Amino acid sequence: MDVGRTQKIANVVKNITNIGKTIKKPTTLQYAAATEGIAKAAGLPPPVAGSMAVRIILYVIAGILAIGVILLGIDQWITPIFERTPGDGGYIPIPGIDPSQAFWPDSTNTTDITLGTVAPDPNAPPGSTAAKKALSTTLLEGQANYGLTMDILIENEFPQQLGKDVSGNNISQRTFFILGPDVLHPTLSVNLDNATNTIYITAADSAGAPQSIVIDNVPIHKPFRLGISKTSSIMEGYLNGLLVKTRRLKTTTVLPGTGDKIFTTANIINNNNVVSAGIKVRYLRVFGYTVPASEMKGRMGDVTRADKYV
Numbered sequence: 001m002d003v004g005r006t007q008k009i010a011n012v013v014k015n016i017t018n019i020g021k022t023i024k025k026p027t028t029l030q031y032a033a034a035t036e037g038i039a040k041a042a043g044l045p046p047p048v049a050g051s052m053a054v055r056i057i058l059y060v061i062a063g064i065l066a067i068g069v070i071l072l073g074i075d076q077w078i079t080p081i082f083e084r085t086p087g088d089g090g091y092i093p094i095p096g097i098d099p100s101q102a103f104w105p106d107s108t109n110t111t112d113i114t115l116g117t118v119a120p121d122p123n124a125p126p127g128s129t130a131a132k133k134a135l136s137t138t139l140l141e142g143q144a145n146y147g148l149t150m151d152i153l154i155e156n157e158f159p160q161q162l163g164k165d166v167s168g169n170n171i172s173q174r175t176f177f178i179l180g181p182d183v184l185h186p187t188l189s190v191n192l193d194n195a196t197n198t199i200y201i202t203a204a205d206s207a208g209a210p211q212s213i214v215i216d217n218v219p220i221h222k223p224f225r226l227g228i229s230k231t232s233s234i235m236e237g238y239l240n241g242l243l244v245k246t247r248r249l250k251t252t253t254v255l256p257g258t259g260d261k262i263f264t265t266a267n268i269i270n271n272n273n274v275v276s277a278g279i280k281v282r283y284l285r286v287f288g289y290t291v292p293a294s295e296m297k298g299r300m301g302d303v304t305r306a307d308k309y310v
Helices: 002-023 027-041 052-077 293-298
Strands: 101-103 113-115 146-154 173-180 188-193 199-204 210-215 224-230 234-239 242-248 261-263 279-287
Touching (some): 188 224, 210 234, 210 242
Antiparallel strands (some): 101 279, 113 261, 146 224, 146 279, 188 199
16 A cells, blocks of 8 residues: 555656656746747837836836825815915916916017007018017907006106196196007006106096096105006005005996007107106006906016116
8 A cells, every 4th residue: 555655656756857847947938938929020129127217217206196186185175285376375386377468578579569469560571570470468358357567667756847738738647557549548547646656547437537546655766566456346556466545436437449559658658748757667467357466466576677677
């Protein structure tokens, strides 16, 4: 009995030895060889094991995605993380979503801005000013709710000889911003008193009656930002991002129309008199909506430096 059992064990060991000699290679390598054959037949390079650098990069990408998902969850359900508009409480600005338009960042292209779409003159000589696309905006056309900010430098605070207007009256204010069909019929204007550092923001109704916001003691010889936020019934005036005055409009003001212009200071001329003497405007920003106080304050980080007014 013991002899038979011993013989059986010997036979099993012999069979295992024969199988090992026949196979000679691990099963996994046989599969790998078959895979390489398929790749070669398909004209593809043989598979290569991923390097440690590739693995690290994949781990980093996965980590960034995980952090992004966590931040999105916090932003939606706990507290703002991403800043969609300046001053909304977020910490990380999202680029490419600003619906406003900015003009006149420096003195290189401070030409009039037309409301509506304007194409360059095809007959103008190449390289000339007329051949370039004129400044324009489509954010204000027919809008009762809109906003504006502008950076201002009052270089000369002394009273100017402004002459007389077309009606023969002495001009008592230095006008440095006009929105309207022409200089003499402004829809919205901003003026500096010729004797004091007081600014008037004035909107006109269909009868030409003015409704103004008065801002006293504006800075002299130092750039500052003036903000205007308007609805059909209320107009607000801001100085350096802070709300100064709110005025309830008693009558309906004229809406900006297609073809109206925002005139540069050099083109604000009344009866051949340039009435913006000693004042420069840069970095005009146009909003097609009523700008809240939080956004006015949140946008105060880019006031134009004094050297940009040269």
